[in-house]
Structure formats: structure tokens, C-alpha cells
Ligand code: ADP
């Protein structure tokens with residue numbers, strides 16, 4: 001057979017490349033909220049307020065009282081790979097901020113309309129400016145502003161028809177956003193968070209800054225959860241096995257729920273770890289006769305160079321040094337706690 005002519009290879013238009021990449025970073029409205037709230041946390045905010053319209057497709061607005069953005073930085077703010085958080089690749093090894101890629105804001109401008117209002121300390125007025133496809137649409141306009149930054153994303157995925165359709169058909173992202181803010185609120189207890197639907201007077205998440213983790217959990221998840229929590233702590237500092245500290249709260253045998261709630265922060269990053277989740281679920285199922293699903297909050301700290309945060313653009317997964325050992329240690333600590341509480345309960349019920 002005659003070989004077919006090979007198709008010609010050509011360079012993709014930059015706007016196509018950027019939109020494709022943006023669709024990976026911002027997969028759905030809740031991913032945009034996560035990026036914005038993490039930016040607010042990185043900006044040392046003590047108050048972060050989120051407003052959402054139409055599950056985030058019409059409007060996402062995140063306001064904070066952080067350090068703000070310098071006027072002279074506004075022209076490049078939403079370009080790809082512009083950041084104040086990272087300079088050299090080696091910095092990644094000790095990075096404390098959530099962000100480092102300088103891609104989130106840029107991505108949002110490729111799949112939505114972004115407006116930034118910001119004021120820095122000591123300024124008499126703030127600036128407002130809008131962005132599309134990475135570039136500033138006009139010179140920043142002077143405006144009244146309170147401390148911090150407000151970022152507004154309108155018409156998310158207006159130029160990604162298929163994405164928009166599937167999101168409109170699927171369950172509303174609003175509950176995912178509420179869930180996300182709840183998680184942030186019980187970890188960053190020195191920050192107050194709120195999340196509401198546009199036009200609503202009542203907030204669906206409302207936390208005030210507190211010194212007590214348990215108070216924070218109570219204000220977000222309710223007393224029915226905190227009543228049944230046990231504090232748990234595990235650590236290891238033997239370099240030949242693993243080096244980490246974990247502290248958290250786990251539900252006892254009186255807690256009843258149909259679904260597991262697992263809130264996991266590793267080095268202050270909200271992440272998922274399916275292996276750890278599974279290990280804990282197994283312990284609960286084996287220890288508790290009625291197989292109630294647990295509530296778990298865990299904060300794991302390890303040396304920064306034991307964790308690779310650069311695994312995925314959404315940074316949802318990280319990889320850890322000695323992951324198996326760490327999981328095993330946590331699993332047996334959970335089992336120990338649970339057995340003890342279960343036995344003391346049986347004892348109480350008998351006596
Ligand atoms: P990254 O967080 O990876 O640096 P982003 O695109 O999310 O990238 O943000 C780009 C830069 O914009 C940040 O490095 C930060 O300097 C600035 N920035 C973004 N959001 C805020 C905010 N809420 N307050 C202050 N500065 C912000």
C-alpha cells in the first residue's frame with residue numbers, strides 16, 4: 001500500500017496553548033476558589049470572605065485583608081509564570097507558601113473575566129483593574145478600597161462550551177466550595193472565613209478567629225461532631241524510619257455518619273492522600289461494630305525536603321518520603337485510640 005502523506009506539524013497558537021493549560025489548573029469553580037483563598041492566606045490575611053453566584057459560573061468573589069498588591073506589579077499580575085513567591089528551582093525545597101507557579105491568576109483570565117481591587121499599607125486609595133487572556137485591559141483606576149485585595153472572576157468557562165455544559169448539568173459546585181472553606185476554616189484557625197451565595201444574608205460557612213481547634217471545628221461542623229472527637233498525636237524523629245509530627249482529632253465510637261470526612265493538611269497544604277484515608281477506614285471498619293464512617297482532621301508536618309509539592313498543577317497530591325512508614329504509624333495510633341475508647345465505653349455501659 002502507498003504510505004499516506006504525513007500530516008504537517010505546526011505550532012499551536014499561544015492563545016490555544018494558554019486556554020488548554022488554564023483548563024487543567026482551573027478544572028471547575030471550586031478549583032478557582034481554592035487558588036484564590038490560598039493566595040489570600042499567602043498574603044497573611046486574617047479575614048477571608050467568599051461570595052458565589054450560580055455555583056461559581058457567574059461570579060466568584062474572594063475578599064481579604066492581606067498585604068495587597070503593589071500598583072507597579074499590576075501590569076504583569078495575570079501573566080503566566082509571574083509570582084512573588086519563588087525565584088529559583090531550589091526554593092521549592094523550602095517553600096512555605098501555598099502558591100509558587102504563578103499560574104493561577106493567569107489561568108483564570110484565560111477562562112473567565114478577572115477584576116482585581118487592591119490597596120497596600122499606607123496608601124490613600126486602592127486600584128481596580130480588569131484582565132483578559134493574561135493582559136491588563138486598561139490602566140489601573142484609582143478607587144476607594146479597604147485593606148487588602150478583592151478578586152472577582154465572572155463568567156467562568158465562557159469560552160469553554162463543553163466544560164460549562166457539563167458543569168451546569170452536574171451537581172452545583174457551591175456545596176464543594178462550602179466544603180472547601182469548611183476545611184480551610186478548621187485548619188487556619190487564626191483566620192476568619194465566610195462563604196455565602198450572592199445576595200444571601202446568611203453565610204453557609206462562618207468562622208471567627210480562635211485559639212482553639214475544637215472551637216473552630218464546633219463552629220463549622222457543629223457540636224454533634226466535636227462532642228465525639230478525640231485528640232490524637234503521633235510523631236517520629238528517627239531518620240532511619242521517618243521524621244514527622246501529626247496532630248489531629250478523630251471521631252470516637254459514638255460518632256455516627258454515613259460518609260467519611262477526612263480533612264488532611266500536610267505542611268499546611270490541603271491535600272488528599274487516598275492511601276492514608278484507606279488505612280484509617282480499614283481500622284474503623286475493623287474496630288467499630290456498627291461500621292460508622294469517621295470524622296478525621298489531621299495536620300502532618302514533615303521536613304520541607306521530605307515532601308514534593310510539585311506533583312500536580314492543582315497541588316492536590318503531594319508525595320512524601322517514607323510514606324508507607326508514616327501511614328503505618330498513624331494507622332496504629334488510630335487503632336490504639338479507638339480500641340481504648342471503645343473498651344472504656346463498653347465498660348461504662350456495663351457498669
Ligand atoms: P502564585 O500564588 O503561584 O504566586 P498566582 O497567579 O496565584 O501565583 O498569583 C500571582 C501573584 O499575585 C502572587 O505571587 C502574589 O504576589 C499576588 N497575589 C495574588 N493574590 C493575592 C492576594 N489576594 N493578595 C496579595 N497578593 C496576591
Ligand code: MG
Pocket residue numbers: 035038039098099100102104105
Ligand atoms: Mg496562587
